Amino acid sequence: MNVFRDLVRVAMVGLLARKVRTLLLLLGPMIGVAAIIAAVGLTDSAKGDLKAKVAELGTNLVEASASSSFGGQNPTLPRDVVERAMTVTSVRSVAPIVELSNIIVTPYEEAREKYETVPIPVVGADENLPVVLEVPMVSGRWINSFDEGSNARSAVIGVGLAREFGVLPEELRTIDVGGFDYTVVGILDSVLLEPGFDTAVFISFASAENDFLDDDVLPNKIYARVDPSRVDETADALTTAIGLGGPDEVKTDVKSEALELAAQSDRQLQLIVVSMGLLAIIVGGLGIANVMSISVIQRSSEIGIRRALGHTRKIIAVQFLLEAIVVGVIGGICGVLLGMLAIFVGASIAGWVFVMAPWLAPAGVVLAITISVMAGLYPARRAARLEPLETLRLG
Amino acid sequence: MSDVMSDVLMRLEGVSRCYGSGEATVWALHDVTLSIHAGDFVSIVGPSGSGKSTMLGLLGCLDSPTSGSITVGGVEVTGLADAARTHVRGQSIGFVFQQFHLIPHLDALGNVETALLYRDLKPAERRERSMESLERVGLGHRFDHRPVQLSGGEQQRVALARALVTQPKILLADEPTGALDTRNAANVMEILAGLQSDERAVVIVTHDTDIANSAARKVSMLDGRIVSDEVLR
Ligand SMILES: Nc1ncnc2c1ncn2[C@@H]1O[C@H](COP(=O)(O)OP(=O)(O)OP(=O)(O)O)[C@@H](O)[C@H]1O
Ligand SMILES: [Mg+2]
Numbered sequence: 285m286n287v288f289r290d291l292v293r294v295a296m297v298g299l300l301a302r303k304v305r306t307l308l309l310l311l312g313p314m315i316g317v318a319a320i321i322a323a324v325g326l327t328d329s330a331k332g333d334l335k336a337k338v339a340e341l342g343t344n345l346v347e348a349s350a351s352s353s354f355g356g357q358n359p360t361l362p363r364d365v366v367e368r369a370m371t372v373t374s375v376r377s378v379a380p381i382v383e384l385s386n387i388i389v390t391p392y393e394e395a396r397e398k399y400e401t402v403p404i405p406v407v408g409a410d411e412n413l414p415v416v417l418e419v420p421m422v423s424g425r426w427i428n429s430f431d432e433g434s435n436a437r438s439a440v441i442g443v444g445l446a447r448e449f450g451v452l453p454e455e456l457r458t459i460d461v462g463g464f465d466y467t468v469v470g471i472l473d474s475v476l477l478e479p480g481f482d483t484a485v486f487i488s489f490a491s492a493e494n495d496f497l498d499d500d501v502l503p504n505k506i507y508a509r510v511d512p513s514r515v516d517e518t519a520d521a522l523t524t525a526i527g528l529g530g531p532d533e534v535k536t537d538v539k540s541e542a543l544e545l546a547a548q549s550d551r552q553l554q555l556i557v558v559s560m561g562l563l564a565i566i567v568g569g570l571g572i573a574n575v576m577s578i579s580v581i582q583r584s585s586e587i588g589i590r591r592a593l594g595h596t597r598k599i600i601a602v603q604f605l606l607e608a609i610v611v612g613v614i615g616g617i618c619g620v621l622l623g624m625l626a627i628f629v630g631a632s633i634a635g636w637v638f639v640m641a642p643w644l645a646p647a648g649v650v651l652a653i654t655i656s657v658m659a660g661l662y663p664a665r666r667a668a669r670l671e672p673l674e675t676l677r678l679g
Numbered sequence: 680m681s682d683v684m685s686d687v688l689m690r691l692e693g694v695s696r697c698y699g700s701g702e703a704t705v706w707a708l709h710d711v712t713l714s715i716h717a718g719d720f721v722s723i724v725g726p727s728g729s730g731k732s733t734m735l736g737l738l739g740c741l742d743s744p745t746s747g748s749i750t751v752g753g754v755e756v757t758g759l760a761d762a763a764r765t766h767v768r769g770q771s772i773g774f775v776f777q778q779f780h781l782i783p784h785l786d787a788l789g790n791v792e793t794a795l796l797y798r799d800l801k802p803a804e805r806r807e808r809s810m811e812s813l814e815r816v817g818l819g820h821r822f823d824h825r826p827v828q829l830s831g832g833e834q835q836r837v838a839l840a841r842a843l844v845t846q847p848k849i850l851l852a853d854e855p856t857g858a859l860d861t862r863n864a865a866n867v868m869e870i871l872a873g874l875q876s877d878e879r880a881v882v883i884v885t886h887d888t889d890i891a892n893s894a895a896r897k898v899s900m901l902d903g904r905i906v907s908d909e910v911l912r
């Protein structure tokens with residue numbers, strides 16, 4: 285124990301006694317680690333908002349939609365699609381919808397010309413949809429069982445459409461949906477996983493059937509919240525459970541996948557900058573090897589006298605190696621701090637969220653130490669191999 | 680010179696040391712036999728190149744002989760591994776060189792303490808022993824001075840303190856006054872003479888006849904051989 289403390293003390297004293305040289309030694313691992321941390325951190329921070337969103341929205345929303353196998357129009361899901369979906373045990377909740385096509389929606393009759401060419405999706409939905417999507421209302425209420433049971437023409441509009449139409453929260457308004465006056469009962473907040481819903485009109489299945497369909501209303505799509513640990517297998521199971529025996533095919537889609545993809549950092553850019561950082565740290569390592577080798581020559585008399593005083597080759601080697609390790613530790617820590625500062629400054633300027641994977645800090649320090657030790661091995665061996673008599677004679 | 684075998688601290692027997700090989704072979708030492716006893720105060724003299732430093736290096740286990748046997752405290756060291764010989768050096772032998780070989784970035788105390796590093800000593804104890812040693816050479820008050828802040832004589836005294844802090848059985852000095860003026864040389868010699876005791880031997884290589892003749896025993900060398908070994912006192 286005392287021996288180890290002596291080793292550390294001598295290394296520190298030696299490094300502190302030659303401050304400029306020590307600073308030069310520190311620079312290599314420091315800049316290299318800082319570059320790598322900054323590269324990974326900044327590319328992560330650039331996507332930090334999206335990453336946070338993915339985490340917030342959850343990755344367990346599965347969409348199952350009907351798709352016609354031979355180009356038929358308006359493919360549909362079976363009437364009992366919800367019951368079928370719920371038979372898959374990992375499905376937690378389900379909301380069906382029907383997407384209606386070619387309906388012109390305008391804020392009032394007179395604006396028809398202006399909105400004729402603007403496709404506004406009209407969606408028939410039941411009361412479960414906001415629950416399954418986990419989206420709150422901006423104002424008002426969602427479509428309820430009363431809307432479904434009566435012939436009341438109630439509509440909920442997306443927050444984007446509300447802005448477009450100038451509908452104020454809590455305002456009593458009607459809009460023109462395919463020639464029928466619908467009362468706006470609520471405004472739905474943005475649905476990040478389904479951006480199209482921002483500008484959509486939601487009505488009850490009953491209204492959809494009464495006003496816009498010749499046949500009975502059948503859903504063409506469902507949203508299901510599923511067990512987060514079994515998302516992919518659940519999606520597969522849903523395809524079979526829903527599609528069995530039906531006329532149309534069923535396609536499933538994990539809604540967060542696209543977002544997750546978008547949230548992924550630019551790996552290529554990261555790779556390039558990390559490579560540059562690695563290069564910097566390797567050059568830094570070579571610098572350490574070089575400076576320390578010179579130092580072995582300069583300190584040969586010191587090494588000789590230490591050997592004469594009874595310090596073994598092993599002690600001399602470990603002593604030099606320890607100097608390299610201390611350089612690695614301090615250089616690594618400084619590099620991590622410098623890298624964090626770079627991420628912080630860069631993210632602040634660009635308006636990103638500060639994101640730094642927690643493993644980066646220890647990894648940076650370990651990398652710096654590894655490089656320093658590798659760089660110190662050769663000079664340490666040289667120091668240990670010096671013949672004391674020769675160095676003392678030259679002294 | 681005592682003839683009691685138990686008194687022998689160190690013995691060279693038929694020791695030769697050559698450098699180089701083939702045509703360029705230099706026999707620095709030729710079949711030398713020498714015993715150093717406890718309480719000895721030996722001077723080694725001889726012209727330049729006669730093998731004095733080579734012999735001192737062998738006595739100090741800093742070098743291995745080409746042939747012959749070396750024992751320290753009755754233990755054969757010739758075949759020992761480097762680590763074991765290093766251990767013998769640290770335990771039994773102290774060195775002083777013409778060039779003081781102080782470590783420039785350490786102060787006087789730090790230089791003396793270096794001799795006690797890695798010995799599993801408490802820092803306080805090491806410090807205390809080092810201070811005592813510095814005081815012994817009359818430099819207690821200069822303990823925090825670095826080598827550049829000390830005169831040649833003072834530097835050599837720090838080196839002396841460093842050599843004796845481990846309480847070696849044998850003190851080997853290779854021209855310890857070679858780089859000093861007369862006054863400082865006398866001072867260093869006085870200290871060296873004072874270090875010789877019943878248990879310890881002091882061996883000094885020197886060119887200075889006065890110093891050589893002040894020793895109790897004088898060994899003269901020529902061309903790698905001992906040509907005389909006289910007891911002066
Ligand atoms: N490392 C070496 N390589 C080759 N020859 C050497 C080496 N060391 C010493 N010698 C030779 O061995 C001989 C003895 O050298 P040594 O240093 O022992 O002499 P010395 O008596 O101490 O001389 P000086 O009084 O000049 O110090 C010399 O001829 C020297 O050239
Ligand atoms: Mg010599």
